Amino acid sequence: MKNEEIEDLMLEIALMHKAALYYAGVKENCLEKAAFAYLELIDEVDCEDDFGLIIKTMELLKKKHPEFFNN
Secondary structure (H helix, E strand, O other), X not given: OOHHHHHHXXXXXXXXXXXXXXXXXXXXXXXXXXXXXHHHHHHHXXXXXXXXXXXXXXXXXXXXXXXXXXX
């Protein structure tokens, strides 16, 4: 895989991550901060499967950073 293809995939993943945060209820003006907070919290979650890890990290993000979310 070429370097350019890898960079394109990384950009696509970052956009999908923000979209997931948005659909989880993150305010549009907080997406950048929420994305970085999510990455910091992921190491605090203990889960066997990747899907569960994402869900539990989202739940922890909501708990620790309610200011990012619409009520």
